[in-house]
Amino acid sequence: MTATPSREDCAARDRRDPLARFRDAFVLPDGVIYLDGNSLGALPASAAARIHEAVTRDWGQGLIRSWNAAGWIDLPAKLGAKIAPLIGAAPDEVIVADSTSVNLFKLLVAALRLRPERRVILMEARDFPTNLYIGQGVAALMGDGYTCRIVPGEEIDAALDKSVAVLALTHVNFKTGAVHDMARLTQHAHEVGALTIWDLCHTVGAMPVDLTGARADFALGCTYKYLNGGPGAPAFVYVPKHMQATFHQPLTGWMGHADPFSFVDDYAPAAGIKRALSGTPGVLSMVALDAALDVWADVDLGVLRNKSVALGDLFIALVEARCAGHGFALASPRDGTRRGSQVSFQHAQGYAIMQALIARGVIGDFRAPDIVRFGFAPLYTRYVDVWQAAEVLFDIMETRAWDTPQFKARAAVT
Numbered sequence: 001m002t003a004t005p006s007r008e009d010c011a012a013r014d015r016r017d018p019l020a021r022f023r024d025a026f027v028l029p030d031g032v033i034y035l036d037g038n039s040l041g042a043l044p045a046s047a048a049a050r051i052h053e054a055v056t057r058d059w060g061q062g063l064i065r066s067w068n069a070a071g072w073i074d075l076p077a078k079l080g081a082k083i084a085p086l087i088g089a090a091p092d093e094v095i096v097a098d099s100t101s102v103n104l105f106k107l108l109v110a111a112l113r114l115r116p117e118r119r120v121i122l123m124e125a126r127d128f129p130t131n132l133y134i135g136q137g138v139a140a141l142m143g144d145g146y147t148c149r150i151v152p153g154e155e156i157d158a159a160l161d162k163s164v165a166v167l168a169l170t171h172v173n174f175k176t177g178a179v180h181d182m183a184r185l186t187q188h189a190h191e192v193g194a195l196t197i198w199d200l201c202h203t204v205g206a207m208p209v210d211l212t213g214a215r216a217d218f219a220l221g222c223t224y225k226y227l228n229g230g231p232g233a234p235a236f237v238y239v240p241k242h243m244q245a246t247f248h249q250p251l252t253g254w255m256g257h258a259d260p261f262s263f264v265d266d267y268a269p270a271a272g273i274k275r276a277l278s279g280t281p282g283v284l285s286m287v288a289l290d291a292a293l294d295v296w297a298d299v300d301l302g303v304l305r306n307k308s309v310a311l312g313d314l315f316i317a318l319v320e321a322r323c324a325g326h327g328f329a330l331a332s333p334r335d336g337t338r339r340g341s342q343v344s345f346q347h348a349q350g351y352a353i354m355q356a357l358i359a360r361g362v363i364g365d366f367r368a369p370d371i372v373r374f375g376f377a378p379l380y381t382r383y384v385d386v387w388q389a390a391e392v393l394f395d396i397m398e399t400r401a402w403d404t405p406q407f408k409a410r411a412a413v414t
């Protein structure tokens with residue numbers, strides 16, 4: 001067995017890292033190793049000034065004129081076009097609006113309408129809860145024999161039959177980081193006549209993905225994780241060109257109308273991706289996201305992916321070497337090509353261990369019932385950070401620092 005890397009080895013890798021310069025594009029607090037960019041991305045250094053300008057100049061001075069003069073009305077499409085190259089889409093196939101939950105509702109209903117003779121939404125057990133809840137809500141709303149069929153990951157292929165209208169999956173699982181083969185599953189769905197919806201919440205900004213190449217029918221994702229758009233930043237929707245004319249989503253608000261400012265009584269959908277919109281965009285959130293997306297303009301996603309896999313491999317090697325015998329079981333794929341940009345371990349005392357880590361400045365998160373989760377945002381996570389996090393974890397286990405009542409009391413958000 002090769003020796004595990006030393007801190008100096010890790011520092012040397014940071015010096016050679018082609019992405020190292022991007023760390024300066026973020027505000028990172030001193031004394032913190034932030035391994036939770038998969039839940040809430042770090043603050044882009046340019047965001048505060050951009051928001052300040054939007055508030056004081058565009059809102060304070062420009063007032064209503066800023067919808068035109070500051071381009072507020074164009075933000076949903078402009079930001080969609082900036083996300084498009086990160087997911088293998090054309091600029092006019094992506095738009096920013098609402099939340100992931102709301103957009104999933106729109107996409108599910110639109111997909112069911114395209115397969116009116118079918119009654120099944122197929123989803124994966126242990127997907128992110130909101131996805132399953134929205135799937136169940138849509139089936140209940142549609143009534144008339146509609147069901148949301150939820151099966152374990154290994155049974156998806158067997159469950160894909162001609163009753164399935166839409167297969168709605170998350171590409172990278174939020175708990176384990178396991179990656180689905182999007183192209184293969186999309187092809188299988190198409191073979192039985194089903195449509196696909198791909199959730200890219202833990203994909204976009206973490207690894208490249210090719211929606212066009214995979215022939216995905218629909219996709220969506222959030223922007224506050226690896227894209228660093230800020231807390232509660234709006235989500236995005238992907239509808240490819242050839243699906244846009246027959247795409248009819250149910251939240252037919254005025255922003256998705258063909259001519260919103262004609263103020264006519266009857267709804268008529270906009271011609272292209274804009275028909276995915278519903279109401280007025282949250283401008284200040286979009287301004288923050290705009291600043292965050294500028295960082296991505298010259299990121300090579302292949303280089304990003306290589307670093308992401310290397311960071312995860314390093315963390316697994318260090319934790320398994322240093323914390324052997326302390327009860328951690330790897331809950332993520334060992335094979336980096338099958339793993340998103342996170343590493344999870346199961347541990348019976350996971351909650352208290354994560355609280356002890358956070359108290360020492362190593363911020364990851366806990367996902368019930370027993371998962372400690374560490375996300376690696378390749379634009380700002382360094383190899384030395386991974387090394388240090390494993391060291392602190394080792395110390396916490398050796399000293400049983402987690403074993404106090406203070407770290408066992410559950411907060412509202414874990």
Ligand SMILES: *Cc1c(COP(=O)(O)O)cnc(C)c1O
Binds near residue numbers: 101130199201
């Ligand atoms: C983070 C995440 C969400 C979040 O949905 P919101 O509507 O923004 O709360 C949904 N689905 C998946 C798979 C996620 O990872």
